[in-house]
Amino acid sequence: MPWFGLAARSAWNRRYNLLLMVLAIALSTALLLGVERIRHQLRAGFSQSVSGTDLVVGARSSPMQLILYTVFRLGAATNNMGWDSVQRIARHPLVAWTIPISLGDSHRGFPVLATSQDYFRHFRHGGRQSLVLAQGLxxxxxxxxxxxxxxxxxxxxxxxxSIVxxxxxATGAMAGQSRHGDKPFVVSGILAPTGTPVDRTVHIGLEAMEAIHLEWQAGVPMPGLSIPAEFVRRFDLTPKSVTGVLVGLKLRxxxxxxxxxxAADAHEPLMAVLPGVALDELWEIVGIGEKGLLLMSALVVAVGLAGLVSSILAALGERRRELAILRAVGARPLDLLILLAAEGVVLMLAGTLAGCLLLSAMSLAITPWLEASLGLALPISxxxxxxxxxxxxxxxxxxxxxxLPGWRAYRLSMIDGLTPNT
Structure with missing residues (x-):
């Protein structure tokens, strides 16, 4: 069909306008796919943060707050649970293991988690994967x-x-006033990446958490009291309370x-949360923002499509003589409709492919920043x-x-194209 060759030459003459249309479609596609991939990464991050833990126990408050603080290190605990309660739970006939967790301190913006050796033996993430030390012990x-x-x-x-x-x-100026500078820590191990909040956590022992707070009372240091690091062993370093405890059962x-x-414990008001249930509830809340992002991305795609249609319609006025020539060489009105529709499909295919390539390039460029600031990765695939x-x-x-522009071209007559109105 000779008019397809003429149409190809016409497209080449309009290549700069068509290139802009392809770029607009590519940006819309990259944004929509990028939001979708980030959504999946967020879901994976939520679901992989803790695995194999049957219950998270803490002082009675909000289940969501307990999960956010103990699992994701977000927010602040309103109250701690007593150490006696931790020991009672550990001795329960149904309990296979417990991991006590104490939070509250930080190091240069990263949370500090005090726990026991059971943390490295029993904590699981992802598909029940154990923690692995990349270096040290x-x-x-x-x-x-x-x-x-x-x-x-x-x-x-x-x-x-050495770290303090x-x-x-506290950060900035406040961090200098609240540092445990007289009791520095030594890095004894570095964990392998997990893609969970574990990667952004400094882990110390429960006794160490007690040792650095011997001179502290009600959150402030006691004036005139200083206990050197070499003397802290003379004190009882058994924890008085912890933020929470992860519990694994013999029979789920x-x-x-x-x-x-x-929940009915008469010794202390406690709360036991099923991590899976709490994470589902948390995702329902986060899902509102997720749907908003998807809606915005869909609107961007709609704007891109509207730009495509308007550009082709605007070009029709300039192409009326071209379309008339195609009619003169034998093209039927239906052929013009197919031709214009095919041009739009080709542009969409080119824009979609360019969008996938653009997303891969963007992923390569911004993944280090996403991992550093949000702990997310935008996979290149x-x-x-x-x-x-x-x-x-x-x-x-x-x-x-x-x-739409194809239908408009279909209705143009040869006479209208050869003698346009002025």
Whole structure:
């Protein structure tokens, strides 16, 4: 068909305008796929943060707050649970293991988590994966610290380096006034990356947490009291309270029975939360923002399609003589409709492909920043099965939108093209 060659030459003459249209479609596609991938990464991050833990126990408050603080290190605990309660739970016949967790301090913006050796033996993430030390060993001495992978990478720490913790989450000028400078820690181990909040955590022993707060009362240092690090062993370093405790059961079928039993404990008002249930509730809240992002991305795609249609319609006025020539060489009105619609589909295909390549380039450029600031990774990969419906929807929408200028071209007559109105 000779008019296809003429149409190709016409497209080449309009290549700069068409290139801008392809770029607009590519940006829309990259944004939509980028939001979808970040959504999946967020879901994976939420679901992989803790695995194999049957209950998270803490002082009675909000279940969501307890999960956010103990698992994601977000927010602040309103109250601690007593050490006696931790021991009672550990001795319960249904309990296989417990991991006590104490939070509150920080190091250069990263949270400090005090725990026991059971943390390295029983804590699981992802698909029940154990924690792996990339370097060194778990804390053996009192003032040993094990760093998450991101802490070590961002702050440039190596084994044997000395670090000083800060009381609370103070930063800037306040951090200098609240530092536990008289009791520095030594990096004894660095964990392998997990893609969870563990990577952004400094781990110390429970006794060490007690040792650095011997001179503190009600959150402030006591005036005139200073206990050197070499003398702290003379004091009882058994924890008085902890933020919470992760619990693993011998029989998971008894989880609701133990949950009710803990809630009815007469010694202390406690709360036991099922991590899976709490994470689902948390994701429902986060899902509102997720849907908002997807809606914004869809609107951007709609704007891109509207630009495509308006550009083709605007060009029709300049192409009326061209279309008339195509009619003169034998093209039927239906051929013009197909030609214009095919042009729109080709533009959509080119824009979609360019969008996938653009997203890969953006992922390569911003993934280090995302990992450093948000702990997220934007994987560089070909479109996934879950993304294919989005791509097909974009191309189908472009094809449908191209029918409008095609229908307009279909209705143009040869005489109207050869003798345009002025």
């Amino acid at each position: 778990p804390f053996q001495g009192l003032f040993d610290a094990v760093l998450g992978a991101e802490v070590a990478r961002r702050l440039g720490y190596r084994l044997g380096d 913790l800060s009381h609370g989450d 079928s008894r989880v609701f029975s133990l949950q009710r039993e803990i 070909s479109p996934r099965a879950s993304e294919l419906p989005l791509l097909f929807a974009i191309i189908a929408a472009g094809a449908a939108a191209s029918l």
